Amino acid sequence: MKSRVTLLALTLSIAAAVLASDVAGKWTAQVPGRDGQTREVTFNFKVEEDTLTGTVSGRQGDNPISDGKVKGDEIAFTVTMSFGGNAAKLNYKGKVSGDEIKFSRTREGSGQVQEFTAKRAK
Numbered sequence: 001m002k003s004r005v006t007l008l009a010l011t012l013s014i015a016a017a018v019l020a021s022d023v024a025g026k027w028t029a030q031v032p033g034r035d036g037q038t039r040e041v042t043f044n045f046k047v048e049e050d051t052l053t054g055t056v057s058g059r060q061g062d063n064p065i066s067d068g069k070v071k072g073d074e075i076a077f078t079v080t081m082s083f084g085g086n087a088a089k090l091n092y093k094g095k096v097s098g099d100e101i102k103f104s105r106t107r108e109g110s111g112q113v114q115e116f117t118a119k120r121a122k
Helices: 002-022
Strands: 025-032 038-048 051-058 061-071 074-083 086-097 100-107 113-120
Touching: 025 100, 051 074
Parallel strands: none
Antiparallel strands: 025 038, 025 113, 038 051, 051 061, 061 074, 074 086, 086 100, 100 113
């Protein structure tokens, strides 16, 4: 019985690692902007075990991802950007499903949530 439990734990562990590594690579999304227009944003993800790193690229260039985590099909990370000399922290949460990630993004301090979908770049 103990060996079955160990085998099940190992199998689940491998499955989680496969899902986590599946998010690695380039993704693009049309993200809502402040003026109601959408802007193309590119996500370049790197995954090592349960840690997510990389960059978010858009009109303001490349911004590094911090505090990135991967847990099964869910990812979360923070990006700090500068708007007019003021730092803004954007918190991202996403759920991966195949070649799509459904994101919600919150600007720290505002409470306003924006939702969008990123697609794996081909």
